[in-house]
Amino acid sequence: MNRFMLNIATLIMLLGSIVQADTYLIFGAKGWIGSKLTVILEQNGDTVIKAQSRLENRQDVAKEIDAASPDCVVNAAGVTGRPNVDWCEDHKQETVRANIIGALNLADICYMRNIHMTNFGTGCIYEYDEHHSVNSGIGFTEEEKPNFDGSYYSKTKSMLNELLHDYPNVLNLRLRMPISDDLHERSFITKIIGYKKVINVPNSMSVLYDLLPASVIMMKNRLTGIYNFVNPGTISHNEILDLYTEYIDPSFTYANFSVAEQDLILKSKRSNNELDTTKLLSAVSTIPPIKESMVQLFKRMVAAGKK
Numbered sequence: 620m621n622r623f624m625l626n627i628a629t630l631i632m633l634l635g636s637i638v639q640a641d642t643y644l645i646f647g648a649k650g651w652i653g654s655k656l657t658v659i660l661e662q663n664g665d666t667v668i669k670a671q672s673r674l675e676n677r678q679d680v681a682k683e684i685d686a687a688s689p690d691c692v693v694n695a696a697g698v699t700g701r702p703n704v705d706w707c708e709d710h711k712q713e714t715v716r717a718n719i720i721g722a723l724n725l726a727d728i729c730y731m732r733n734i735h736m737t738n739f740g741t742g743c744i745y746e747y748d749e750h751h752s753v754n755s756g757i758g759f760t761e762e763e764k765p766n767f768d769g770s771y772y773s774k775t776k777s778m779l780n781e782l783l784h785d786y787p788n789v790l791n792l793r794l795r796m797p798i799s800d801d802l803h804e805r806s807f808i809t810k811i812i813g814y815k816k817v818i819n820v821p822n823s824m825s826v827l828y829d830l831l832p833a834s835v836i837m838m839k840n841r842l843t844g845i846y847n848f849v850n851p852g853t854i855s856h857n858e859i860l861d862l863y864t865e866y867i868d869p870s871f872t873y874a875n876f877s878v879a880e881q882d883l884i885l886k887s888k889r890s891n892n893e894l895d896t897t898k899l900l901s902a903v904s905t906i907p908p909i910k911e912s913m914v915q916l917f918k919r920m921v922a923a924g925k926k
């Protein structure tokens with residue numbers, strides 16, 4: 620069997636039988652990523668408590684943590700903007716309140732109680748530059764300073780990334796352009812098939828089928844520090860749309876435009892980059908390369924009748 624075809628969910632089940640079940644308190648459990656993680660943890664036999672308090676309300680958060688007495692806390696909460704991150708440009712205080720003040724509250728409260736916390740962050744804090752050029756295969760490592768603040772959303776996430784670094788109880792997983800096995804509105808595939816015109820740039824991306832089970836392994840091992848949380852390698856917009864046409868909708872067509880043309884129609888810039896996955900693969904070696912993973916994802920969609 621191709622080693623990349625190993626179903627990580629199955630691996631987790633096996634691990635679950637030998638690793639003690641934990642109690643997880645999840646903030647943002649009703650969100651897209653938080654709800655998917657909840658399903659995986661519950662299938663694994665872990666207990667999930669869905670946090671009710673708002674992150675910025677420190678006393679409420681502290682009370683809730685003390686009442687739940689969790690083994691691990693997860694932050695899958697945050698402001699991402701609807702319909703997209705441009706929202707954050709006009710809602711700066713709300714964005715800071717959730718993405719910086721709130722997330723730091725959580726990390727700090729957990730630190731004071733010696734509780735492991737996992738933060739679902741973003742890798743959209745870098746952009747290709749002369750040392751990390753497109754298709755060079757040289758990705759940004761966890762040690763490199765963010766170089767992208769073209770959107771207020773990314774700016775807040777970048778600040779949080781730096782501040783969380785000083786919390787030894789925190790595992791900070793930097794997702795990018797997450798993709799699910801369905802056509803959920805948050806999934807990168809759904810976003811780009813809905814655009815009138817789309818840029819065509821190779822990027823690091825996160826296939827949730829591969830990565831959310833990997834996050835459970837990392838939490839079980841109580842890993843801490845920053846991890847680029849994407850599949851190895853890059854895939855371009857056109858490569859994804861071509862797979863979509865091949866597997867899902869043969870009548871689908873699309874048109875490209877340049878990044879400069881895209882900038883003209885958006886309020887804030889978007890980051891394009893490749894992240895280095897060496898550190899992640901040393902923690903969980905079974906995460907397949909993005910191009911291979913995307914083919915498998917579309918095959919699963921077809922098998923599940925999601926045409």
Ligand SMILES: NC(=O)c1ccc[n+]([C@@H]2O[C@H](COP(=O)([O-])OP(=O)(O)OC[C@H]3O[C@@H](n4cnc5c(N)ncnc54)[C@H](OP(=O)(O)O)[C@@H]3O)[C@@H](O)[C@H]2O)c1
Pocket residue numbers: 646647648649650651652653672673674675694695696697698699716717721739740741742794795796797805
């Ligand atoms: N989706 C992406 O493209 C992407 C990419 C990279 C990283 N991430 C990060 O991953 C995390 C989860 O993303 P997602 O796509 O799952 O977002 P989502 O579907 O919008 O869910 C976010 C959740 O956070 C909750 N929330 C927001 N502000 C809160 C606050 N101040 N206190 C407590 N809960 C709050 C929301 O609850 P309410 O609805 O009640 O406010 C919602 O349940 C975010 O931090 C995001 O930045 C997402």
